[in-house]
Amino acid sequence: MKKPTFHNIETIGQIIEENERYRHYHYPEMLIRYDSNFIDYKQMPSPAEFKQAETFLKEFHQKHNQTHLKFEFPENEKPGPGLLKYLGDNDYDVGFTELYAIQPKDFPAIPDSTDIQVKEVVQSNLADFISLQYENDKQNGETFANEKVKLNKKQFNDDGNMKVLAYYQGEPAGTMNVILSDDFVEIDDLAVKESIQRKGIGGQLQQFIMDMFHSRTIILVADGEDTAREMYQRQNYQYLGFKYEALRID
Structure with missing residues (x-):
């Protein structure tokens, strides 16, 4: 591998x-x-x-x-x-x-939930995906959120990109972007609506990818100072390295 x-x-x-x-x-x-x-x-x-x-x-x-x-x-x-x-x-x-990286067989199985449904984004539910991401992205400003809408629509038409949407009790609840390459499947931009976090939605989004790409290596990047990395470690993702960065906003 x-x-x-x-x-x-x-x-x-x-x-x-x-x-x-x-x-x-x-x-x-x-x-x-x-x-x-x-x-x-x-x-x-x-x-x-x-x-x-x-x-x-x-x-x-x-x-x-x-x-x-x-x-x-x-x-x-x-x-x-x-x-x-x-x-x-x-x-x-x-x-x-x-x-981080994981083999899908090592991901702890997430029990099915009648409250949560996970679907690949197609034309019929693209608006739900766009709307939910827009609400999440607004915390970074209206300009960023509007530009992200354009990016999402562009990626939707890219064969190397797949978008995934979770519903909780019938309402859009979580989104995830998936990048497909010859060697790996990358999980990116996983986000769950703040008001309904800690209900297993993030786990179900990941389980969807583990089931779909069961023979591929799944990779992702986590903030080194964010609690999400602790979740990935509990889920059996393997730590592979770090990368420092510096940002200044004038």
Whole structure:
């Protein structure tokens, strides 16, 4: 079995510049999406190298009316003390994500529930999916939520993308995006309506994918400081590595 890395995680955006030190991602269709507009380092920069790239990205983003700076650092490497000090002194939010994988046979079986129905999104229920995600995305601002609607509609027509919707007692309750590749199935953007969380909806969404792709490796990325990672660990996902990132919003 091929071992997944962060390179197997989908990045929405185009590489518009690449050199021996980093890749520069840009996504003009959604300039406000931080995870699509950033610099991804291939090798850990020194503070001086970081400042140089920071100046470049700031000038580039200002030309496109973007107010954020985001940098991702090499997989399984923590920035050194000098770089961390510079990031802290310059108002960057520094965090990390974690990569997990599971074989569907290892996922703990989720009992069926008459209250929860999980379905693949097709044309007839696309509006339910879009509406529920819009409500969830509004916490990041109306502009982001509206742009996400366009992205969801574009992905819906992509053969490499599948969307999944959960209903609770007949009402839209949870959504999930699934990215299909030759080697892996990636779970992304799993969200459950806040008012009905902790009712097993997230587990049922995952079980749907485990059943559908029972012979594939399932992968996902979790926030390294979020409680969701603890749920994945309890569900037998295997930890495979970490990746540091820095974000500043001016």
